[in-house]
Amino acid sequence: MIKLPWYLIVLHLCLPIGGTGAAASNLRPLHYNLSLLTEVEPLKLSGNFSGEVVIRLRVWRETRTIILSCNGLQVGENVLLVRRNTGGRVTVRKMWQARSVHQLGIVFNSMLWLGEEYTLVVPFSGQLSRASGYFVGGYMDSRHHQQWIAVTQLAPNLANTVFPCFENRTFLAPFILNLAHPRGTNAVSNMRVLKTSDHEKDDYIWTTFQQTPAMSVQKLAFSINRFTNRTSAEIPKGPALTTWLRPKIADQGDYAISITSQIIVFFISLFGKPYPAMKIDQLVLPDTAYQSHEHLGLVSYPEAAFLYSAQRSTTRAKQQVASHVAHEFAHHWLSDLENAALYWLHNGLSDYVSGFAVDNVEPAWRFHELSMVRQALGVLVKDSKGSAQPMSLAYASMSSDTQANQKSALLFRMLHSLIGTQAFVNALRLYLHRSHKGSSFLQACLWHTLQEESDNQMSLRQDIKVSQLMDSWTMQPGYPLIRVVRNYDTNEVTVSQERFLRNPGKLMQKRQQCWWVPLTFATAGIDSFVSTLPSEWLTCQGRQSASPLILNEVAQPDKWVVFNLRLATPCRVTYDERNWQLIGNALSGPNASSIDRFTRAQLISDVLNLAGAGVVTYDLALNFLRHLRNEDEFIVWQAADKYLEWLHRTLRQTTIISTFKGFMKDLMQTKFDELFKRDGPAAENGNITELMVIVLQLSCRTDLESCAEFALKEFASLTLETNRIPVDLSETIYCTAIQFGTEADWTLLRRLYTRSNVSEERRILLSAMACSRENWALEKLLNLAFAGRYMPKNDVLLIFSAVAQNPLGYNLAKKYLVDNIKAIIKLYGSNTNELAQLVTVLMKEVTTEEELNALRMFMRTDLQNLPGFETAFRRILELGEDNIAWHTRQYHNLLAAVCNITGSIEPQCIY
Ligand SMILES: *[C@@H]1O[C@H](CO)[C@@H](O)[C@H](O)[C@H]1NC(C)=O
Numbered sequence: 001m002i003k004l005p006w007y008l009i010v011l012h013l014c015l016p017i018g019g020t021g022a023a024a025s026n027l028r029p030l031h032y033n034l035s036l037l038t039e040v041e042p043l044k045l046s047g048n049f050s051g052e053v054v055i056r057l058r059v060w061r062e063t064r065t066i067i068l069s070c071n072g073l074q075v076g077e078n079v080l081l082v083r084r085n086t087g088g089r090v091t092v093r094k095m096w097q098a099r100s101v102h103q104l105g106i107v108f109n110s111m112l113w114l115g116e117e118y119t120l121v122v123p124f125s126g127q128l129s130r131a132s133g134y135f136v137g138g139y140m141d142s143r144h145h146q147q148w149i150a151v152t153q154l155a156p157n158l159a160n161t162v163f164p165c166f167e168n169r170t171f172l173a174p175f176i177l178n179l180a181h182p183r184g185t186n187a188v189s190n191m192r193v194l195k196t197s198d199h200e201k202d203d204y205i206w207t208t209f210q211q212t213p214a215m216s217v218q219k220l221a222f223s224i225n226r227f228t229n230r231t232s233a234e235i236p237k238g239p240a241l242t243t244w245l246r247p248k249i250a251d252q253g254d255y256a257i258s259i260t261s262q263i264i265v266f267f268i269s270l271f272g273k274p275y276p277a278m279k280i281d282q283l284v285l286p287d288t289a290y291q292s293h294e295h296l297g298l299v300s301y302p303e304a305a306f307l308y309s310a311q312r313s314t315t316r317a318k319q320q321v322a323s324h325v326a327h328e329f330a331h332h333w334l335s336d337l338e339n340a341a342l343y344w345l346h347n348g349l350s351d352y353v354s355g356f357a358v359d360n361v362e363p364a365w366r367f368h369e370l371s372m373v374r375q376a377l378g379v380l381v382k383d384s385k386g387s388a389q390p391m392s393l394a395y396a397s398m399s400s401d402t403q404a405n406q407k408s409a410l411l412f413r414m415l416h417s418l419i420g421t422q423a424f425v426n427a428l429r430l431y432l433h434r435s436h437k438g439s440s441f442l443q444a445c446l447w448h449t450l451q452e453e454s455d456n457q458m459s460l461r462q463d464i465k466v467s468q469l470m471d472s473w474t475m476q477p478g479y480p481l482i483r484v485v486r487n488y489d490t491n492e493v494t495v496s497q498e499r500f501l502r503n504p505g506k507l508m509q510k511r512q513q514c515w516w517v518p519l520t521f522a523t524a525g526i527d528s529f530v531s532t533l534p535s536e537w538l539t540c541q542g543r544q545s546a547s548p549l550i551l552n553e554v555a556q557p558d559k560w561v562v563f564n565l566r567l568a569t570p571c572r573v574t575y576d577e578r579n580w581q582l583i584g585n586a587l588s589g590p591n592a593s594s595i596d597r598f599t600r601a602q603l604i605s606d607v608l609n610l611a612g613a614g615v616v617t618y619d620l621a622l623n624f625l626r627h628l629r630n631e632d633e634f635i636v637w638q639a640a641d642k643y644l645e646w647l648h649r650t651l652r653q654t655t656i657i658s659t660f661k662g663f664m665k666d667l668m669q670t671k672f673d674e675l676f677k678r679d680g681p682a683a684e685n686g687n688i689t690e691l692m693v694i695v696l697q698l699s700c701r702t703d704l705e706s707c708a709e710f711a712l713k714e715f716a717s718l719t720l721e722t723n724r725i726p727v728d729l730s731e732t733i734y735c736t737a738i739q740f741g742t743e744a745d746w747t748l749l750r751r752l753y754t755r756s757n758v759s760e761e762r763r764i765l766l767s768a769m770a771c772s773r774e775n776w777a778l779e780k781l782l783n784l785a786f787a788g789r790y791m792p793k794n795d796v797l798l799i800f801s802a803v804a805q806n807p808l809g810y811n812l813a814k815k816y817l818v819d820n821i822k823a824i825i826k827l828y829g830s831n832t833n834e835l836a837q838l839v840t841v842l843m844k845e846v847t848t849e850e851e852l853n854a855l856r857m858f859m860r861t862d863l864q865n866l867p868g869f870e871t872a873f874r875r876i877l878e879l880g881e882d883n884i885a886w887h888t889r890q891y892h893n894l895l896a897a898v899c900n901i902t903g904s905i906e907p908q909c910i911y
Pocket residue numbers: 021022023024025168169170
């Protein structure tokens with residue numbers, strides 16, 4: 001093989017797809033002119049559209065047939081094809097629609113000539129629906145009149161439900177869009193309005209938009225609405241920014257609108273590249289079936305992700321708004337690189353860099369690191385399932401594959417920590433500069449660019465290659481468990497790796513896997529938590545052979561060692577027993593904070609999850625939980641809480657639950673007193689910290705008496721008119737009060753819910769109402785969830801899972817779903833993903849074979865025929881199976897440990 005100089009390789013890897021692939025299709029669209037009339041029946045929230053698409057195309061291979069992508073549309077008879085340079089008309093012989101493959105074929109009487117341009121005109125019509133790319137949503141305006149909004153979401157593959165087109169993403173063409181819509185409504189799209197003109201119907205007008213740059217059909221977006229608009233001040237060298245929202249809640253958009261401009265300015269400077277469009281419209285949607293999405297010149301958000309009320313939203317909600325907006329905008333620069341198969345890569349990168357933007361607009365939060373560690377704690381749990389998929393296989397399912405996107409972000413964080421900021425930012429800019437639309441080599445191009453910059457800065461060890469490193473993390477499922485075993489006589493440390501599985505018995509064909517793992521560590525007295533530059537690496541000879549590494553002189557035998565500082569690499573770490581003890585001693589001593597807070601978060605999360613998988617004992621895990629008594633960092637508590645929440649739920653039908661709660665009460669009492677037994681109610685002390693939020697939640701969940709007292713006292717002050725309960729604490733306070741409360745209390749919340757116009761407050765009230773111990777209340781709530789057309793689907797899910805997680809509500813929720821499944825399927829318009837989430841909620845609570853079989857049966861009979869349910873089926877079942885496996889293998893270990901640590905003499909502890 002001829003060896004190419006390196007620069008040729010790099011150039012090749014960054015080239016777009018050339019002419020070679022094009023032979024695969026006969027025709028290429030050059031230009032679209034789409035005209036569409038939208039008619040809505042406001043009372044039914046349904047409607048139709050009809051129109052005509054004029055496609056200019058070029059023939060790449062002689063053919064008689066034009067095949068367009070077309071899904072659920074009616075196509076008119078008057079299809080017209082004109083040869084452009086002669087003006088001659090080509091007559092249609094016949095047309096066919098292959099509905100299952102979403103194709104429309106038009107066969108002509110004569111051949112279309114190679115290289116010639118033709119103009120094709122296709123009339124069509126269709127129905128607005130939630131299952132398609134163009135749908136109607138409804139809401140009540142401030143005068144309680146019903147209003148509607150029509151909006152598109154063509155990505156990833158629904159453009160063909162709105163007009164016949166060439167769906168192939170590599171086909172880029174400019175669009176002219178003409179929308180006919182009722183007078184008095186606004187039409188918004190990717191581009192600025194060019195002109196408006198009269199329609200033949202008096203009560204309609206035409207809006208014509210400027211021509212878009214060449215883009216794929218999935219990027220097209222438009223909406224017809226009666227929103228109000230807010231125009232932002234001019235952004236230097238940036239696009240003109242307008243935000244569209246419902247008039248009634250427009251003031252809640254102020255926060256997001258105010259940071260949007262700053263975020264855009266930040267990214268222009270970070271990426272060293274101007275914003276890719278002249279204007280940007282933000283569309284804030286009441287109930288939508290979809291997540292946020294950014295299109296060229298138009299971003300859409302669900303209201304819950306954009307709105308913030310200074311009085312009635314939590315601090316957490318504010319952070320989510322900022323991070324959400326930042327994420328959408330980061331994506332604008334990267335999404336220009338149209339490549340669906342790499343969606344996880346670009347989305348992860350956007351996710352990672354968006355944190356910098358948030359730190360830039362809200363420096364006091366120190367948000368970025370914190371949110372990444374929080375994300376890591378979640379990913380480590382989800383990615384430990386036996387069914388975990390390699391990220392690189394995550395299909396372009398847009399936001400639905402959050403798991404892959406989140407893991408991808410963590411890997412960029414890891415890489416950043418390895419090569420340093422200078423190299424990382426330089427590489428990012430260079431990548432945007434080099435990469436081309438439609439390239440299929442983007443992934444390799446990105447790794448090469450990062451490699452080059454890291455070589456320039458000499459930041460990676462010579463034998464470590466970025467692509468090899470990243471491929472080992474992106475192309476394999478799961479992540480490693482790092483085993484650290486110290487020999488206290490020879491002072492050697494052996495470090496090895498294996499895949500971590502939460503249910504280790506499950507995976508039949510245990511394939512050996514190997515990851516390239518940077519190793520950082522610290523020991524007592526050597527304060528090295530600031531730097532995350534690795535001192536050593538676990539390497540792989542070939543993809544599958546992982547050999548252990550032996551380190552010398554890491555620490556003195558009587559000193560602790562911890563690995564993976566600041567949780568920089570998304571993996572779990574376990575130690576030999578003595579080292580665990582040494583760490584435990586350090587955590588309970590006065591110098592606990594000499595171990596950095598993110599590392600402490602990893603330690604507690606690891607020890608609990610490792611106990612669950614049988615890697616360490618529950619005796620050890622419970623001892624580590626006790627160290628929380630000294631813990632003042634919210635993130636460490638949160639790391640524990642993630643596991644404790646599950647433990648609480650899975651234990652609630654068992655005999656150990658009261659003893660376990662006794663252990664937890666003992667743990668929580670000191671902390672609770674410290675934070676809440678101050679002078680006067682917490683509300684008047686001003687600052688509510690995140691630590692207070694989580695401690696209150698855990699205390700009340702374990703039925704700590706003083707917590708219930710506190711909650712009831714605070715709740716007593718609540719009336720319809722005045723609410724002095726701190727918003728951040730309100731969820732726990734309401735929920736606890738409702739558990740002990742009367743019908744009047746429940747009705748009060750119900751009224752507050754009806755009145756509230758802040759979506760987060762409404763969600764808090766809904767989940768609190770589900771804490772009731774009364775059947776009638778839970779039934780009412782389920783009816784509320786599924787009866788109303790205006791209930792956002794996210795809130796339906798919220799209610800349903802809150803009821804199912806209530807020990808008294810599980811059977812009720814299950815019965816409701818089973819009894820009403822036909823109607824519910826209809827309500828969801830066969831949106832399988834959203835429906836599957838409801839079953840997932842039930843499956844998460846399963847602890848016995850019997851319950852598992854009942855649910856399996858239900859899915860088989862009632863859901864099997866939903867499109868795409870087959871893949872969800874296995875994933876859902878696994879949740880129940882893993883729970884059952886835990887009960888079979890680990891429950892008695894936990895029982896023994898709880899009995900041991902509490903010294904309980906309850907009957908279940910004496911055997
Ligand atoms: C899209 O078009 C390209 C170039 O013509 C071709 O290589 C590719 O196979 C097409 N993709 C699909 C999904 O048809």
